Amino acid sequence: MIWIGDVLVSQGEGGVYSERMLGNARVWDPFRSKLAALYYEGTGVEITSDTRVLYLGAANGTTVSHVADYADVVYAVEFAPRPMQDLLEVARRRKNIVPIMADATRPEQYAPLVESVDLVYQDVAQPDQAMIAIRNSAFLKPDGKIILMLKTRSVDVRKEPGAIFKETVEALVSAGFVVQESLWLLPYHQDHAAIVCTKPGVR
Amino acid sequence: MRSYWFGDVEDGLCTPAGGDVLAKAERVRSITSMDTFVPPDWELAVACGACRDRADYIQKLREICFAAAERDIKVQYSGKDAELLQMVRTLDEMDTVINLLTERAVEWYQIRHPTFTRKYRRTPAHILVKNIREKSRGALSFVAGEIERLSATRTELAKAVSGRANDVMPNTSALIGGLVAARLMSHAGGLSDLSRMPASAIQVLGARTALFAHLRTRSPSPKHGIIFQHRRVHNAPRECRGKVARVLAGKLAIAARIDHYRGVADPVFLESAQARIDLMGSVTGKGTEKVTGKGNES
Numbered sequence: 452m453i454w455i456g457d458v459l460v461s462q463g464e465g466g467v468y469s470e471r472m473l474g475n476a477r478v479w480d481p482f483r484s485k486l487a488a489l490y491y492e493g494t495g496v497e498i499t500s501d502t503r504v505l506y507l508g509a510a511n512g513t514t515v516s517h518v519a520d521y522a523d524v525v526y527a528v529e530f531a532p533r534p535m536q537d538l539l540e541v542a543r544r545r546k547n548i549v550p551i552m553a554d555a556t557r558p559e560q561y562a563p564l565v566e567s568v569d570l571v572y573q574d575v576a577q578p579d580q581a582m583i584a585i586r587n588s589a590f591l592k593p594d595g596k597i598i599l600m601l602k603t604r605s606v607d608v609r610k611e612p613g614a615i616f617k618e619t620v621e622a623l624v625s626a627g628f629v630v631q632e633s634l635w636l637l638p639y640h641q642d643h644a645a646i647v648c649t650k651p652g653v654r
Numbered sequence: 655m656r657s658y659w660f661g662d663v664e665d666g667l668c669t670p671a672g673g674d675v676l677a678k679a680e681r682v683r684s685i686t687s688m689d690t691f692v693p694p695d696w697e698l699a700v701a702c703g704a705c706r707d708r709a710d711y712i713q714k715l716r717e718i719c720f721a722a723a724e725r726d727i728k729v730q731y732s733g734k735d736a737e738l739l740q741m742v743r744t745l746d747e748m749d750t751v752i753n754l755l756t757e758r759a760v761e762w763y764q765i766r767h768p769t770f771t772r773k774y775r776r777t778p779a780h781i782l783v784k785n786i787r788e789k790s791r792g793a794l795s796f797v798a799g800e801i802e803r804l805s806a807t808r809t810e811l812a813k814a815v816s817g818r819a820n821d822v823m824p825n826t827s828a829l830i831g832g833l834v835a836a837r838l839m840s841h842a843g844g845l846s847d848l849s850r851m852p853a854s855a856i857q858v859l860g861a862r863t864a865l866f867a868h869l870r871t872r873s874p875s876p877k878h879g880i881i882f883q884h885r886r887v888h889n890a891p892r893e894c895r896g897k898v899a900r901v902l903a904g905k906l907a908i909a910a911r912i913d914h915y916r917g918v919a920d921p922v923f924l925e926s927a928q929a930r931i932d933l934m935g936s937v938t939g940k941g942t943e944k945v946t947g948k949g950n951e952s
Contacts, residue, residue: 524712532727539723542716549716552723559688563658564715567693589691609869 452490452497452521459490463520467541468513477517481639484514485574485600488639489647493632496570496596496647498522503568505590507555507583508575510534512541512548518572519545526565530554558587567592574600578607581622588628588650597628599646600636612642623648657685658694659718660704668702679722734822735845741815742836748808753779755801759786762794780805824919825909829927830902834883838906841880849914856910857881857903881906886931901934 453460453476460476471478481488489495498504498521509515509527511534519525527542528551529535535552542548553560555575568590577583584599591597601619603612620633623646632647656663659682661670671678696711705711730736756779763786764770777785780802787798816832823845826835841859842848848856858865860879868875877896881903882888890898905927912920 532730535723535727539720542720546716547712549712549719550723551719552726559686560683562688562691563682563685563694564719565693566695589688590693608866 452495459487461517461520463516464544467516467544468511477520479517484517485636485640485643485645486514486518486572486598488636489598489600489634489645491639492636493634493645493647495632495645496598498570502570503566505565505568505571505587507571507573507587509538509550510574512538514574515548516541516545519548522570523547524549526551526561526568528553528555528561555583555587558589562589565590567595569595571595571597572600573597574602576602576605578605580606581619581626584623585626585628591650594649594651596631596647596649599623599648601644601646603642603644612644616644619644620646656690656692657687658699659715660694660699661702663698663702668698670702670704675717675721676725678718679725682718682722733845734818735839738815738818738822738836739840739844741811741818742833742840745808745811745815746837746840748804748811752801752804752808755797755804756783759783759794759798759801762797763790766790766794823910823913824917825912825924826906828919828924829905829909829931830881830884834880837880837883838910845910845914849910851907851910853900853904853907856906857899886934898931898934902931905931 453462455473455476458473459479460473461479462476465472465477470480479487481491498518500523502522504518504522504525506515506518506525506527509529512527515525515527515538524547526549527538529538530553538550542550551561551564556577569592571584571587571591573580573584575583580599580601584597588597601616603615606615620630624630628648628650630646630648634645636643636645659678661668671681696708699705699711700707705714760782783798783801787795787802790798812833815836819832819836820827823835823839826838838856838859839845839848842851858876858879861876864876867873878887878899881899884902886902887895887899908923909927912923
């Protein structure tokens with residue numbers, strides 16, 4: 452990851468969402484992007500020019516554009532048509548983004564398209580987020596990593612965010628994942644947690 | 655056999671996928687199995703003759719994905735409900751804007767006329783705005799005129815929403831009126847979403863704050879959301895409203911499904927549903943007497 456002083460940046464063509472520039476580098480704002488917040492608050496996963504990423508819940512392509520600046524290729528999955536329009540525009544300008552309009556809860560929809568990847572990044576507003584991660588780990592290389600951005604308010608508003616956090620970590624562990632890092636994204640994002648895990652020795 | 659976007663692979667033999675980009679995208683959709691899944695591999699695709707190298711692999715794959723996404727977006731937007739959704743949301747936002755501006759204009763007017771008060775008067779808002787425009791000069795008069803124009807646009811838009819709703823969701827509109835039907839659809843997120851909702855969810859659509867307050871704390875559950883706007887519900891005596899709302903929501907759930915999957919009015923269903931709702935209204939007694947026998951609303 453590239454830091455200029457204590458500011459996280461990525462190298463690429465600017466002006467995607469009127470982000471601030473530092474010279475030729477695009478400032479990656481932790482208040483706008485949960486992945487950026489993870490790099491500020493925790494360790495995260497180093498993304499290099501060899502990294503292949505499966506990005507679930509690509510939305511408008513804001514964070515996707517930063518990931519694409521670092522990665523070899525980003526398979527960006529988004530379900531809703533409105534944000535997909537924006538994502539397509541971002542993908543037209545960045546040749547290493549493969550935009551896929553599909554439902555992350557149904558990986559069979561994009562199974563014929565996505566090669567094996569080093570990193571699955573998941574940021575979806577769905578109830579069963581652990582299940583989505585487990586099903587999508589089929590795309591993961593041995594010792595590949597998953598970053599799960601847990602939106603506790605999408606799981607169940609009645610439950611305490613802390614309880615949901617614990618349940619999700621337990622679900623991942625019992626599915627054979629090894630949790631490397633798990634933290635709340637405060638002060639940048641309320642009720643959002645990041646879970647970084649690996650699935651050792653698959654296949 | 656394993657199927658990928660570039661072709662089918664069996665025992666190391668590869669059959670390339672044919673046709674143009676759209677045909678290939680269509681083929682990808684037809685592959686639905688993920689049993690014994692092995693992710694695709696660009697070297698396999700090169701061996702298959704689908705591409706020259708890795709850069710070419712990504713380029714060809716992107717072409718297919720763009721074509722598929724553009725086609726899917728078009729399909730989703732071509733649904734008749736997509737535009738109705740924007741129309742009804744615009745309408746509701748115009749209402750908010752008109753109310754806010756009217757309140758502000760009245761406060762402004764009161765500064766210019768210290769003796770003016772709305773107490774003990776029943777002046778409707780649009781008459782008040784007209785008075786403000788006529789009796790004021792300068793910017794305030796222009797603002798009042800602008801509010802009047804907005805209100806006129808709003809009236810036209812309401813007619814358009816109602817007409818479009820009768821066309822897009824004929825059964826739901828027949829039961830509860832075009833405007834309210836459109837609002838239900840807008841809150842659900844679309845006609846297909848509405849058609850997949852259980853009646854109990856339709857009953858409290860639009861009462862989100864009350865519903866979540868109920869789920870979180872011990873406050874009572876909401877009995878009705880948007881469907882409160884139906885005369886049968888708001889004219890019913892307070893203690894019966896929940897019952898009427900439940901019956902109405904049940905019929906609306908069926909109506910939404912007919913609208914989504916069949917798309918035409920079903921007179922037999924409508925008659926029986928209307929009878930059931932009317933029966934509910936008359937059983938619950940006095941509050942509904944003045945409206946029974948008036949027949950269907952718009």
